[in-house]
Amino acid sequence: MENNTNKTEFDVIIVGGGLVGASLACALASAAPKVELKIAVIENYAFDHEQQPSFDSRTVALSYSSREIFETLGLWSQIEKLGACAIEEIHVSDRGHMGLTHLRAHEQGSEALGYVVENQLLGKALYQRLSEYKNIYLFCPASVASFTTDKQLVEVKITEGDKEALLSTRLLVAADGGQSFVRQQADIKTRNLEYNQSAIITNIACDKPHNNIAYERFTDSGPLALLPLNDCEGISNRYSLVWTLKNEQVEKYLAMDDETFLAALQQRFGIRAGQFIKTAKRVSYPLELMRVKESVRQRLAIIGNAAHTLHPVAGQGFNLGLRDVASLAEVVIQARLQQEDFGELYCLQKYEAWRKRDLLQTSLSTDSLVRLFTTNFLPVVVARNMALLAMDMLPGMKINMGRQAMGFVGKVSRLARGLPLV
Numbered sequence: 012m013e014n015n016t017n018k019t020e021f022d023v024i025i026v027g028g029g030l031v032g033a034s035l036a037c038a039l040a041s042a043a044p045k046v047e048l049k050i051a052v053i054e055n056y057a058f059d060h061e062q063q064p065s066f067d068s069r070t071v072a073l074s075y076s077s078r079e080i081f082e083t084l085g086l087w088s089q090i091e092k093l094g095a096c097a098i099e100e101i102h103v104s105d106r107g108h109m110g111l112t113h114l115r116a117h118e119q120g121s122e123a124l125g126y127v128v129e130n131q132l133l134g135k136a137l138y139q140r141l142s143e144y145k146n147i148y149l150f151c152p153a154s155v156a157s158f159t160t161d162k163q164l165v166e167v168k169i170t171e172g173d174k175e176a177l178l179s180t181r182l183l184v185a186a187d188g189g190q191s192f193v194r195q196q197a198d199i200k201t202r203n204l205e206y207n208q209s210a211i212i213t214n215i216a217c218d219k220p221h222n223n224i225a226y227e228r229f230t231d232s233g234p235l236a237l238l239p240l241n242d243c244e245g246i247s248n249r250y251s252l253v254w255t256l257k258n259e260q261v262e263k264y265l266a267m268d269d270e271t272f273l274a275a276l277q278q279r280f281g282i283r284a285g286q287f288i289k290t291a292k293r294v295s296y297p298l299e300l301m302r303v304k305e306s307v308r309q310r311l312a313i314i315g316n317a318a319h320t321l322h323p324v325a326g327q328g329f330n331l332g333l334r335d336v337a338s339l340a341e342v343v344i345q346a347r348l349q350q351e352d353f354g355e356l357y358c359l360q361k362y363e364a365w366r367k368r369d370l371l372q373t374s375l376s377t378d379s380l381v382r383l384f385t386t387n388f389l390p391v392v393v394a395r396n397m398a399l400l401a402m403d404m405l406p407g408m409k410i411n412m413g414r415q416a417m418g419f420v421g422k423v424s425r426l427a428r429g430l431p432l433v
């Protein structure tokens with residue numbers, strides 16, 4: 012990886028080097044030496060900066076297909092070495108009701124349903140890999156000040172401290188997160204839905220081993236997830252907690268001392284996982300559903316959270332973004348192999364058409380889950396509990412749900428099938 016230089020023309024410029032942008036840079040660079048693209052990544056914060064918003068104190072539950080993508084990119088062994096905890100079973104329950112189901116990896120013919128990785132560790136693995144590629148130029152800390160697009164080229168003005176630089180490219184990719192500057196400058200409209208919910212996240216230690224079980228418990232204020240984590244610094248039996256609460260409740264839970272917080276959590280979750288004995292710092296994230304109305308334009312593609320943000324209930328946001336990465340990289344590399352201009356709208360529309368079904372299905376199923384489980388309307392409560400119980404008895408239904416949770420929706424990319432881009 013080269014640091015800022017005078018070389019100003021790039022094949023692809025990626026704005027945002029967070030989880031999704033950094034993954035795209037790695038994916039495109041993996042096609043070398045057969046297809047060697049010159050790639051720029053423009054990122055506000057170094058991956059280990061305390062204000063880096065992507066590689067923060069959260070964890071991400073990676074679906075099995077995300078693992079496959081990282082495996083094909085040669086990144087998985089490093090992620091695993093740094094710390095990826097396999098989810099062998101997911102236990103889903105409805106608080107205060109009898110609905111309950113288990114999804115088990117062996118029922119899906121798989122060794123794991125997914126893997127839990129701390130975002131900071133993912134950042135470390137991704138940036139280590141970025142640094143190994145000579146054709147990736149990292150501009151960091153830097154941000155985009157403005158850009159102009161014509162038929163042939165995008166010109167991007169960036170600021171790095173008090174310096175400015177002008178770069179040009181045939182394809183600009185917005186991977187700059189939910190508040191995407193690029194998306195707003197291009198005046199691309201979004202559909203937004205506020206949930207009036209926020210997620211409190213922290214890590215929890217328990218007095219019993221987690222046995223690689225993840226828990227999803229639906230409560231009347233919102234879902235509560237416990238995801239198993241590897242041991243760290245002598246602390247074992249760790250879980251990552253994602254606790255969704257109504258916005259008006261959040262301040263109270265953030266302000267509690269640790270003991271009171273753990274007692275409130277125990278009361279809400281029950282003792283299925285054991286006694287909660289330790290908690291780390293708590294942080295909250297407001298939640299919404301957002302989808303762009305267009306994800307491509309001539310010489311512009313929008314991916315990851317810049318294109319869609321989901322409720323974290325099913326742990327799908329980054330997984331969906333990584334599937335954007337795998338599809339866009341495949342379309343770009345195929346176009347280059349066929350000597351086509353991958354920044355042309357007709358080419359980018361192949362990417363948009365490919366992603367449509369997965370995006371719609373994943374965002375609708377995530378949204379339905381939130382709505383279905385936050386109502387107290389009796390007929391819905393009865394129906395959802397019967398559905399959970401039925402699922403436990405109907406293997407076909409569970410296999411379908413399991414495949415979706417594992418990230419195999421619609422046309423599966425080469426990278427997710429274990430095939431390199433070229």
Ligand SMILES: Cc1cc2nc3c(=O)[nH]c(=O)nc-3n(C[C@H](O)[C@H](O)[C@H](O)COP(=O)(O)OP(=O)(O)OC[C@H]3O[C@@H](n4cnc5c(N)ncnc54)[C@H](O)[C@@H]3O)c2cc1C
Pocket residue numbers: 026027028029030031032053054055056063064065066069070071072073153154155186187188189191192193210212253296314315316317323325326327328329330331332
């Ligand atoms: C509580 C919570 C739990 C979650 N759990 C899961 C989970 O279990 N599984 C899952 O798949 N997903 C999960 N997600 C979703 C996941 O975190 C996001 O989908 C993911 O972070 C999106 O990555 P991104 O790179 O698209 O955007 P971001 O993470 O927002 O990264 C954007 C990057 O762009 C940079 N940037 C922004 N503007 C500029 C600019 N103008 N110039 C240069 N750089 C810029 C930022 O510094 C940042 O590095 C969760 C989300 C939340 C809130």
